[in-house]
Amino acid sequence: ASQSENVSCSGEENGTAQNSRIYPARSCPVQRGVSRSLLCLHITTSVSLPAVGSIMPEYKLIYFNARGRAELARWIFAYSGIPYTDERFENDEWPEKKKSIEGGKVPVLRVDGHTLPQSLAIGRFLSKKAGLVPEDDLQAAACDALVDTIYELMTEMYKFTFPEKSEEEIKKPKAEYFTTHLEPFMTRLNKRLGEKKWFVSDKITWGDLAIGMFFGEMKGLYSEKLEKFPSTTCPYQQS
Amino acid sequence: ASQSENVSCSGEENGTAQNSRIYPARSCPVQRGVSRSLLCLHITTSVSLPAVGSIMPEYKLIYFNARGRAELARWIFAYSGIPYTDERFENDEWPEKKKSIEGGKVPVLRVDGHTLPQSLAIGRFLSKKAGLVPEDDLQAAACDALVDTIYELMTEMYKFTFPEKSEEEIKKPKAEYFTTHLEPFMTRLNKRLGEKKWFVSDKITWGDLAIGMFFGEMKGLYSEKLEKFPSTTCPYQQS
Incomplete structure (x- = not known):
């Protein structure tokens, strides 16, 4: 339980140097920038997740070590408890990193073998998985x-x-x-x-x-x- | 049949002055700016539309008398044959028109009593109706x-x-x-x-x-x- 209090959704404030961290399901409640009781709701709402053992894609979100245009995806991951790798890099690593990103822009989401660019496309895709898109x-x-x-x-x-x-x-x-x-x-x-x-x-x-x-x-x-x-x-x- | 040859998807080039025109279903094939055989496909593809008599929302698209950020929605309407009102206004009418638009930006789509802003939200919404969004x-x-x-x-x-x-x-x-x-x-x-x-x-x-x-x-x-x-x-x- 103490884990969730110590893990920040965005790492830039606590000076973590690691480029990549894996968030196990539910380890990262939305703690900063909470509006309209999101925090309470996060804890009390039950989200349907596939049972352990069923197939869930491997998600890796790649972005600068900053909130910016990756933060909404991180909130969706945090809210839904879907596990993912939050790969971050520093500004001076970007020119080298950029060579590996088709289109040369971040964030991108790696979903198993596929790469999805564009922060809002990523957000909508993850929101569907998390039940955060209305059916109507x-x-x-x-x-x-x-x-x-x-x-x-x-x-x-x-x-x-x-x-x-x-x-x-x-x-x-x-x-x-x-x-x-x-x-x-x-x-x-x-x-x-x-x-x-x-x-x-x-x-x-x-x-x-x-x-x-x-x-x-x-x-x-x-x-x-x-x-x-x-x-x-x-x-x-x-x- | 001759109607479809005379009606342009965007009216600004042919100098039409009317602010509002109603496109009956299938009257406006995609005629300009066609890429990758869209024109042929438009004609040969069968799109499932509700039978006459079933309930279809009344759509009104409101924008300047220009292509711009309304044009994609017009293409989707044209491709799918869904009837709509294409309400256009001239630049000098905008200050007055703006007062009636919540948020003060166009395009907006009126769907029966509801108003939907943002061109991409409009495009995606209409695309779902037209079967143009992949199920995956x-x-x-x-x-x-x-x-x-x-x-x-x-x-x-x-x-x-x-x-x-x-x-x-x-x-x-x-x-x-x-x-x-x-x-x-x-x-x-x-x-x-x-x-x-x-x-x-x-x-x-x-x-x-x-x-x-x-x-x-x-x-x-x-x-x-x-x-x-x-x-x-x-x-x-x-x-």
Whole structure:
């Protein structure tokens, strides 16, 4: 039991140097950036997994030693308890690593012999395996649309969050981001969630994990921006 | 029958001024930007549609009077013969129109009372209805990843294709786009397609429609860039 308290979903904060770690099933509950009681739900929800002995693909997720565009997949693995190898590399290893990645971009997911690129394709694929995609097509599409919008917001945020520019240069785009992009989205999301527990239905979906993942990261960086939107970000927990 | 020859999938070229047109089933074969025999296949493939009298949702696609991010959905409608309303507006109508669109972005798809945003969520939703999503999860994910990559390439291309910048300013990013982004992708795609007819399996998928849609548009704009990649763009037809 103590294992789950010590293993972080993302390793960059605790300075682990190993490139690859294997997460056994259920060893990594979602501990950081938790939104809307995800943590509690993670523990109390029963996820159907194949019985021991049945065939489950070997999953290996390959990405930088950072959250970024691999983090949603890690949350899905963590939530569902599906075992996987979380292969991480440092920035200076990338030029060499890149040669082994068809298309030259990460994250990629290795599934037995197959390689799947594109973070959202990976997320959707794993979410199907984990029962996190609604069966209703329109609800599944609402999840897709939500996650697309969150990824657009992430892309905009990264432009000034990890910039190679001066504080002065990013001042204006950063201010515009919050007023033009983030606040209108959060206003809609907050209203839509209201007193509801989950975004599309009465069950958790990968859309909810994406909300938790994104606003968790956002809250760590810009907590004052989120105070006005309690339904979107509360009860948030950081451990 | 003559109707299908006169109706274009996208209306901007023939200068139609009407904002809204209803496409009856099968009136709009894929006529422009056809790749890998899509045109022939469109005509010869039988698509299962609900019998007359059964309940089919009313679809309305809302976008600018342009191809852009609505075009893939129009291809899927055209390919499958599902009837829909193609509501288009001119640039100067957008500020007023925007007020009626939750989220303030287009395209959106109205499905009976529901509104679905995000072009790829719309495309995937319609593709499921049209039988253009593989049943195998990994193949479905390969389609998703392909379409994501094509949309990234479209986003990059639009930066210099419809710019508010001078020819001099876009010269460098445009050159870089072709060498850094487009050619490596087309090399991989060309190799992967080889002598195969379709991208993921022995059946057409929405990934193939996305290839046809994107390279059709690209060929219209930059035909000289595509000559080296016959599997990706041949037999291409423009009518």
